[in-house]
Amino acid sequence: MLDIKSIRENPAQVIEKLKRRNEDTEVISKIQEVDSKRLEVIRKADSLKELRNKVSDEIAVMKKNKQDASEKIAEMKKVSDDVKQLDVDLRNIETEIENLLYYVPALPADEVPYGKSADDNIERTVWGDKKNFDFKVKDHIELSKKLDILDFERGAKITGSGFPLYKGKGATLERALICFMLDTHISKGYREVMTPVLVNRASMEAAEKVPKFEDDMYRINEDDFFAIPTAEVPIINIHRDEIFKEDELPVKYCGFTNCFRREAGSYGKDTKGFLRVHQFNKVELINFCPPENSYAELEKMLADACAVLQALNVHYRVIELCTGDIGFSASKCYDIEVWSYAENKWLEASSVSNCTDFQSRRAKIRYKKTLEGGKTKTELVHILNGSGLATSRLMVALLEANQTKEGNIVVPEVLRKYTNFDII
RNA sequence: GGAGAGGUGGCUGAGUGGUUGAAAGCGGCGGUCUCGAAAACCGUUAUGGGGGCAACUCCAUCCAGGGUUCGAAUCCCUGCUUCUCCGCCA
Numbered sequence A: 001m002l003d004i005k006s007i008r009e010n011p012a013q014v015i016e017k018l019k020r021r022n023e024d025t026e027v028i029s030k031i032q033e034v035d036s037k038r039l040e041v042i043r044k045a046d047s048l049k050e051l052r053n054k055v056s057d058e059i060a061v062m063k064k065n066k067q068d069a070s071e072k073i074a075e076m077k078k079v080s081d082d083v084k085q086l087d088v089d090l091r092n093i094e095t096e097i098e099n100l101l102y103y104v105p106a107l108p109a110d111e112v113p114y115g116k117s118a119d120d121n122i123e124r125t126v127w128g129d130k131k132n133f134d135f136k137v138k139d140h141i142e143l144s145k146k147l148d149i150l151d152f153e154r155g156a157k158i159t160g161s162g163f164p165l166y167k168g169k170g171a172t173l174e175r176a177l178i179c180f181m182l183d184t185h186i187s188k189g190y191r192e193v194m195t196p197v198l199v200n201r202a203s204m205e206a207a208e209k210v211p212k213f214e215d216d217m218y219r220i221n222e223d224d225f226f227a228i229p230t231a232e233v234p235i236i237n238i239h240r241d242e243i244f245k246e247d248e249l250p251v252k253y254c255g256f257t258n259c260f261r262r263e264a265g266s267y268g269k270d271t272k273g274f275l276r277v278h279q280f281n282k283v284e285l286i287n288f289c290p291p292e293n294s295y296a297e298l299e300k301m302l303a304d305a306c307a308v309l310q311a312l313n314v315h316y317r318v319i320e321l322c323t324g325d326i327g328f329s330a331s332k333c334y335d336i337e338v339w340s341y342a343e344n345k346w347l348e349a350s351s352v353s354n355c356t357d358f359q360s361r362r363a364k365i366r367y368k369k370t371l372e373g374g375k376t377k378t379e380l381v382h383i384l385n386g387s388g389l390a391t392s393r394l395m396v397a398l399l400e401a402n403q404t405k406e407g408n409i410v411v412p413e414v415l416r417k418y419t420n421f422d423i424i
Numbered sequence B: 001g002g003a004g005a006g007g008u009g010g011c012u013g014a015g016u017g018g019u020u021g022a023a024a025g026c027g028g029c030g031g032u033c034u035c036g037a038a039a040a041c042c043g044u045u046a047u048g049g050g051g052g053c054a055a056c057u058c059c060a061u062c063c064a065g066g067g068u069u070c071g072a073a074u075c076c077c078u079g080c081u082u083c084u085c086c087g088c089c090a
Helices: A004-009 A011-020 A026-064 A070-101 A140-147 A152-158 A168-187 A201-206 A232-237 A291-312 A358-363 A391-401 A413-419
Strands: A122-127 A191-193 A198-200 A225-227 A243-245 A251-260 A279-289 A316-320 A332-340 A345-354 A366-370 A376-380 A382-390
Touching (some): A004 A011, A004 A026, A011 A026, A026 A070, A122 A291, A140 A168, A140 A391, A168 A191, A168 A251, A168 A279, A168 A291, A168 A382, A168 A391, A168 A413, A198 A201, A201 A225, A201 A232, A201 A358, A232 A251, A232 A279, A232 A358, A232 A382, A279 A291, A279 A391, A291 A316, A291 A382, A291 A391, A291 A413, A332 A391, A345 A391, A358 A382, A382 A391
Parallel strands (some): A191 A251
Antiparallel strands (some): A122 A316, A198 A225, A251 A279, A279 A382, A316 A332, A332 A345, A345 A382, A366 A376
């Protein structure tokens, strides 16, 4: 969430940046209004508490001296009741502010290009070339059906549509991809973690997924657990309420998990086969770093994700998202898209974001910064996340790009030591 | 699932109603000493929020949320969680 102080001290700037996101900014004045009441109540309550604490000490002394303190006690009873009421008022006010603040997105970085929608995103790099096929390419559904490596119908029988079943060499290929990606990232200094895939509400809140996106999540109502939409959620929460030492940073993790998304309201759009699913696999990258390094780390993380695609020899491009398209928690974001020969378009396979302090504020993830003169200060870390990468759309690109005239799939060189076969 | 015992500062750990925001030890940081280091000694070392130019000061926080009380780390209730024993189980 945004720093309430930034709204208190520089509302004009906050409003201007939200406008770049094409956001409604009326909420800011509403927050200001409630916030001014907050300070009033705090001051009143604090001074009453001060009085209560002082007189309580006096009562203690009187009692020790066996004096009668009943008058003061009666007096303080009234004060105590007032304090209780003020504390209730304060809690209500703070809840009101939070409920407004939870729906305000992160402010975009200044260098992010202005735009209204995905159409205004900017293509940054294109890697590799499109292959020329001297036969009609088959799409991933046709290929996987013929080879019996993916089974969307039976997946739907087991759970519902959008829950794919991988079979035989398809399952092995998926596992090989995951292993390859993890090994690649581990060699670059990311520490592998394997996390819970069900998380509690506090974890979802800390990662800024709830309450804003609650309807997009699968929930276990009985325990108030959520199925994670991305490993970003559990990995960030490894360090919730913790304070890093400065020399520990950056702390970098990679982790494979299943990801679950209800994709509420997206029916009918790009839903066939792997293009949009409710359960998919992803290797996630997370980086906790000092604020001054976060934009440099973002570029490194982008390169780390791209390295996987280069090793797999996948034709991809990097686009920089415009202010109208960056995610709720992000200040700056790149998408990596892979080429689909059958769809004849780019498919989003990764998103790499700098969320700066937007998540760390709510998750209370900080570090001890040493200032000149040896003094220390506790400051919020910046948190970056990146998919490195999601396998489902990557699998579409891989199957299509590596198909033969006969409808077989040539396994990319780097995956063969994991698959132990070179063709499907 | 049953029975029991716990959750206190970076860590270990004392504290069962009134200067305890919290003893002591360890660790960290600064200093004295030293050519340098170790040892020893001295000092310092939580987070959030008010107020003040500042020195400083006030409020809150001893797992979380309620309650009792003039006053709660300490008493009561609920939840979460850890450990031990039993049961069940991949």
